[in-house]
Amino acid sequence: MIKVTYIEHNGTQRIVDVEAGVSLMEAAVSNLVPGIDGDCGGVCACATCHVFVDDAWLARLAPMESMEDAMLNLAEGRDANSRLACQLKAAPELDGLVLRTPIGQH
């Protein structure tokens, strides 16, 4: 179990316990974190799980695969710290990770 903090566009913070291996999209949906849809169920097909990674953590994430990179172009307001949460899997080294969720998905 690791702790992940989701910060909503309006500043509301939620700290969620996530089991290793579970995606941070799935963890958000099952913990009722608003702003993440996850329409395709986490197979990198919909880009409705767009999040912004806290700068302090960005370099510590596994790099994007080309599919994620391409699909992120569908996300509204893509930034240098944008990721698709379904492609981020909980792992011990991510304990304490901070993600910001957009106001809504595209």
Added chain:
Amino acid sequence: MTETVLVLGGGQAGAQAAASLRQEGFGGRILLIGAEPLLPYQRPPLSKAFLAGELPRERLLIKPEAFYRQADIEPMLGVAATALDVQARHLSLDDGRRLAFDRLLLATGGRPRPLDCPGADHSRLHYLRTVADVEHLRRHFHTGARLVIIGAGYIGLEVAAVAAKHGLRVTVLEAAPRALARVTSPEVSAFFQRIHTEAGVEIRCNTGVVRIEGTADLARVITGDGAGLDADLVLAGIGLLPNVELAQSAGIACDNGILVDELGNTSAAGILAAGDCANHPNAIYGCRFRLESVHNAIEQAKTAAATMAGKRKPYAQVPWFWSDQYDIKLQTAGINRGYDSVVVRGDPATRSFAVFYLLGERLLAVDAINRPAEFIAARTLIPRRAAVDATRLADDAVPVKDLLA
């Protein structure tokens, strides 16, 4: 008086509509009625990760149980609606209850088209639509088992891919001259036939099934050319019948699905429909479709929820769909119906290419195989309805973003 919305059908569209009703500010009662005993769950993994045993049941849910409590949505599971009275505005359930409503959303999805030949009641013949179906199927889904799949559509081919990986011996029988004939071009069909053949799956086209024989634990599938295939397991994936009977017998207009307008309204006031069961107009194409995809279910449900909440969010979407087989991700944008030419970009031999479907100079759709950039570009280009340059589309040296210029 508090208003009551009944959402009939606890699937992808039903779950989305209930959630969206709250998001749109609807403050009345929401009852979500579903014949299946489970809270709404995702079907795509049923022929992929769930069948492969990589995903437990609980992780299929579209929303956790707590969501329905928090949003004050009342699920009524394991009950089916049996009759609808449009004038009196009530819905009868198979447990004898009768529910009054102000508005009703029909999100009843569909059921597998049954095989129509002698022996179709064989105990080893399966269909694939629900979690319960997969659980039955999995009892004999073992390494070395002989699996015969009837129908080379997306579901059949996805199951073939999972089965081949698990060491089952797989034969796919397809009545049409090629796999995926109803949905894609010969180019894409040929590609999928090749990757399945390479994985050890035998695909026999032009092969119809005339009969199923056999004993209790062995099915023998007899084909039109007189061959007989022994199978421990048979799966029929030959299409979907939309669940329209309830609407139809209530006098609601149906024609290959329940007919709705761009706001989700059926021919009966206060009754809407969404998802696999709904035949809807698409302004981008200027015609009607009945589609079977997650995106379609979600977007139509959002439209219908807005309408029921007194708002107006007409449905105008470029449909999209995906299919995962082996290491291949197919992403389709648009509907290729009526295309008169195709443009292939990239080399199918590399397992990364896109097939664009054109009608004259207008782009209708794309099948993108491990090509997300082309998929995304098509989603931008299709609604523009502008002329596209086929030569540039075909030229892999032209960057995808330049295709949008």
